[in-house]
Amino acid sequence: MHATLPLLEATDFPPISRGATETLQVNLGYLCNQSCVHCHVNAGPHRTEMMTPELIDTIIEVLKARRIGTLDLTGGAPEMNPEFRRLVSAARALGVHVIDRCNLTILFEPGQEGLAEFLAENRVEVVASLPCYSLDNVDKQRGKGVFDKSIRALQHLNGLGYGQTQEGLQLNLVYNPQGPVLPPNQEALQADYKRELFDHFGVVFNGLYALANMPINRFGSMLISKGQFEPYMELLKQNYSEANLHGVMCRSLISVDWQGRLYDCDFNQQLGLALGGKTGARLDDLLKKDADGLGICVADHCYGCTAGQGSSCGGAL
Template identity: 65%
Template sequence: MHAILHRLELSDFPAITRAQLETLQVNLGYRCNQACLHCHVNASPQRKEMMDEKTIELVIAFLRHRGIKKLDLTGGAPELNPRFRYLVQAAAQMGVHTIDRCNLTILEEPGQEGLAEFLAENRVEITASLPCYLEENVERQRGPGVFATSLRALKRLNAIGYGVTGSGLTLNLVYNPQGPVLPPPQAALEEDYHRELKTRYDIVFNRLFIITNMPIQRFGSTLVSKGQFKPYMTLLKQAHRDENLEQVMCRRLISVDWRGYVYDCDFNQMLGLPLGGGAKPRMHLTDLWHEDLEGRAITVADHCYGCTAGAGSSCGGVLSQ
């Protein structure tokens, strides 16, 4: 991993600066009930890192103080944090729109009874990973039994209104490529997902987001072990488009780790790259209480080409068509 980080730090990626802060993306912990091959967090059931009560209270206070209206919860599996529901309820009471980055299988984990209904009650937007509508492809990437469990979870979400037109309960799906390749066009693949999931399983959803695999953590290590790291980086660089720089997600959000330290994005968090333009090597949420980040430099490295290659990539799917 140190070799990967060294290669990424020696970068010619274009300099970019922050726009107005709109979204607080919070990683509630690196523990997950799965260990997917493409995971840029290197999450697994063995990870112990988890945001504590004091830091969650700080997140709530920061949302209120800065008037931020979008909270993006991620992990690991964010729902495994024992204070997940407390945070969601607190955000809802402040009128903050919350997004839950859900892996679907978490709905059947012990201790998660009533999770789907809780999310619906608090009008949480669900963005769920489903790397394909074919069982073989999903299980190759995410493990045996995951596809069937994911389908059951989707049917359960549909049954309470998620993804159903007019319900106001948003259910988005996320696609990642199977290997070191650029994803296909989002609009065409979204049509395929809608058709195949409805025809095969009577499942509906709102949008499909396509996300490029990042050459870091578990996926990056796999690339190195197979001799594919350099070719993949070359692919990303050759597919770079300057017009995507205006819409990259790091311009309008900050990423908060389980200890309350802040980064320009979730990928930089995983690499330990500090918030750009900061006076300190590592800044904490408490350091940003009165800081105006607009116009500040963003820390960039070669992995950033994953966000600007082709149609671009963000937590909300492609940046352009």
């Protein structure tokens, strides 16, 4: 049974439209050195999808043409694309703020020598996934040995100046629940993370993003296999908050897949729901006109962003 099919039926999620585009979020490919249970893109070591150098060139052209302020790089492990450092350098030369959605253990992979130093030199914001501050929970979700490597990576980033001050190199962590539940209060959880990571490992960071798990792809398949898909969707709908509609990421972000196709958000990308519900939208289109004011393609998974305290690429709303 396909985990995404129930989401694509008629939805009662309210219609919304986008404002000015502030962020271009680019998926550089599905290759990753990890295979996490909650991964909504099914990334892993055996995936071969990768954005080409030609499309990287177009990304740079779009950043110039649209004067977009933030480039948000994701994957898989975005750093595993051979063009990663070239794209980062070009974006920074344009004055664009760059975010690297980093799984931390990538810093120790062969071929990634000097990656942390490169990120620091280019003042790249690191958004790092660490689903818990305890070894057992992290290794259960991300694989054996991941927690220890992640702590070493955080300590290395701290040594380069990351996470030390609000004005300095930005290091933000990402929390995902272990199962089909809403994330706890972000502010309280951040305090717990800061205390535990500093007391036990001397690690400091700027902020914590508490994100809801989306019922699509790998996580959605797990929910269906355990008979938890419908109860989880009902949980999201029961906790819908209209106030969160104003802050959802799709209002100011355009998502680009590894083939250069455009979407309203990363989750719509995985469901094949094109930008504004119009099929065929591609990166080249942004060189001709912007997407301001377009309607946003919505489905039931959108309740994941508006439930409870809300959930976006920047944490709780």
